[in-house]
Amino acid sequence: MAQEGPVDLEEEVIDTNYKLWNFLGGAYSMEIKPGSNKLSYSESSINMVVKIMNNTTSEGAQLPAVVETQEDIW
Amino acid sequence: MDADDGACYSNPFYQILQNNSLGGARVGLIKKTFTHFYDEKTGTAGIFKDAEFPLTNEWIRRSTRYQKMMRNMTDRIWRNQDGTPAVVDITTDYKGNPIEFINPNCTRQGQLFYKDPIDGNCYAFWIKKGS
Secondary structure (H helix, E strand, O other): OOOOOOOOOOOOOOHHHHHHHHHHOOOOOOOOOOOOOEEEEOHHHHHHHHHHHHHEEEEOOOOOOOOOOOHHHH | OOOOOOOEEEEEHHHHHHHHHHHHOOOOOEEEEEEEEEEEOOOEEEEEEEEEEOOOOHHHHHHHHHHHHHHHHHHOOOEOOOOOOOEEEOEOOOOOEOOOOOOOOOOOOOEEEEOOOOOOOOEOOOOOOOO
């Protein structure tokens, strides 16, 4: 039986796509789909990882004045 | 190694990125891979064709085999172009704007939800910045 009460939280750095996918729910990610008011399993964690891959960049990166491709925000 | 009768599996992130790069010519996620190669030293050549399936959350939930595949495909440390580990702030985009983590239809009063795979309950989580 699960023990109730305070738990020790471990801090983990997200530095891989796998960890990011798990952070967003992994295989068990859920969403409320339009027209429904119930949470159901979805592919949202996969889509969100791609969205983040496409839009983030590493700290201190020197970006060109105009960002046109994913290569520009490596 | 397991036999899959002409099927192979691919990284789902890569499949979506590849489709995005095709713009108006985007296709479905399941593909038919066709490869041809040759070795000029030995004069040999080969050709193969198979069905390529990107892993999905639904499949991964049902099989430890797919869980392992997903980990092997995607658990690679982010690196800069010079090979050093990259430090990435996943809460903002490259312009500094906050990233919306889940479709607005999936939130209630700003809360995001996830399902704990162990006890099956739904929980909300928050992203704390600057701690």
